[in-house]
Amino acid sequence: MAESSSMKIRVEELESGMVTADNVIEPGTDRVLLLKGTTLDSVMIFNLKERYNVGEVFIRKNFSASTISAEMRAEIDIHQSLSTLKDVFGSDDEKPLKEFTKEASKQISNVANDLITSLYADDNILLKMHQLQSYDDYTYKHCLRVAMMSVTIGKSLDLPRSKMRDLCEAALLHDIGKRTIDIDIIRKPGRLTDDEFTAIKKHPQNGYILLRKNGGYSEEIMNAVLMHHEKFDGTGYPLGLKGEQITYLARIITVADVYDALTSNRPYRQPWSVAEAEEFMMGGANTHFDYDIITAFLNAFAPYPVGENVILSDGRHAVVISNNSNVLRPVIRLTDEGEGDEVIDLYNNFKYLTLSIKSLDKDGINE
Numbered sequence: 001m002a003e004s005s006s007m008k009i010r011v012e013e014l015e016s017g018m019v020t021a022d023n024v025i026e027p028g029t030d031r032v033l034l035l036k037g038t039t040l041d042s043v044m045i046f047n048l049k050e051r052y053n054v055g056e057v058f059i060r061k062n063f064s065a066s067t068i069s070a071e072m073r074a075e076i077d078i079h080q081s082l083s084t085l086k087d088v089f090g091s092d093d094e095k096p097l098k099e100f101t102k103e104a105s106k107q108i109s110n111v112a113n114d115l116i117t118s119l120y121a122d123d124n125i126l127l128k129m130h131q132l133q134s135y136d137d138y139t140y141k142h143c144l145r146v147a148m149m150s151v152t153i154g155k156s157l158d159l160p161r162s163k164m165r166d167l168c169e170a171a172l173l174h175d176i177g178k179r180t181i182d183i184d185i186i187r188k189p190g191r192l193t194d195d196e197f198t199a200i201k202k203h204p205q206n207g208y209i210l211l212r213k214n215g216g217y218s219e220e221i222m223n224a225v226l227m228h229h230e231k232f233d234g235t236g237y238p239l240g241l242k243g244e245q246i247t248y249l250a251r252i253i254t255v256a257d258v259y260d261a262l263t264s265n266r267p268y269r270q271p272w273s274v275a276e277a278e279e280f281m282m283g284g285a286n287t288h289f290d291y292d293i294i295t296a297f298l299n300a301f302a303p304y305p306v307g308e309n310v311i312l313s314d315g316r317h318a319v320v321i322s323n324n325s326n327v328l329r330p331v332i333r334l335t336d337e338g339e340g341d342e343v344i345d346l347y348n349n350f351k352y353l354t355l356s357i358k359s360l361d362k363d364g365i366n367e
Helices: 042-051 065-089 102-121 124-132 139-156 161-173 176-180 194-200 203-214 219-227 248-263 274-283 291-300
Strands: 006-010 032-034 056-060 309-312 317-322 331-334 343-345 357-360
Touching: 032 042, 065 102, 065 139, 102 139, 102 161, 102 203, 139 161, 139 176, 139 248, 139 291, 161 219, 161 248, 176 203, 203 219, 219 248, 248 274, 248 291, 274 291
Parallel strands: none
Antiparallel strands: 006 056, 309 317, 309 357, 317 331, 331 343
């Protein structure tokens, strides 16, 4: 929702260095393209215009040099992390990775330190992971987003900083084993054959072996890499572990990994919306996922934050005033003229079972 110190301008008039005053939503969906507080660059502006056909964007009217400096540093931190991971992983188009060196281990440690420091200082940095999503969605990009999400979930779970570092490093490395698999399988745009899927399913063990050969990682980190495809009900792979047999860090990474996969571009499908993905995640609590971790995830990534303007399934407009345990069905207040500021609890009031939130209202005005 737009701030009073903001103005709506056409995308053709955007300039690098401008800062968004509201989330930028993909037309016709509720998918967030850019987060409120994002400092625009030329690539973002091009994508908004040419790729997503965004017409107008709310931009801050006045902001201090210190604000710009802090936000630009955040952008630089994220892109520096991405560059470092590309050096460590290599591109998926390159030859398979044969070893994981001590120098690579040191680089991963540095990235983890930077991410944790940045995410503790500014939660919004995490949500800029949407800017890292593209059709050339290499493994190292996915790993960076999963690490950012995992750390935020860890914060919601009140993990100590010492555990947070292990979590971040494990998340950054969770798919390193994919870089040992044949390039044609990794980059295949369509459905995999049974043999190809069997090869893909070896990546957790392959990653574990790479890290063990490196000699610099704890069992906790290596086991998180090994177990990130295990499911809470025991139907996952490679070991078929269940419940607390799966290391706690792996259970966190699993949630971040699946959510990122669902909401990312793929050559063979469009990304799911935030609401679709979170509904799927809630449905998997205590089967695919640890219930407590899903709860922490939903608290950290509520799709309809308090104060957000939304459009309901019957076309009416409302503002979110509080969240329920089911974050897809918050308490709302109707805002259309003549509605009399009626408050509706979408989760607890059975009278409104058929009423739902259709999308964010990008044209809604903050009160």
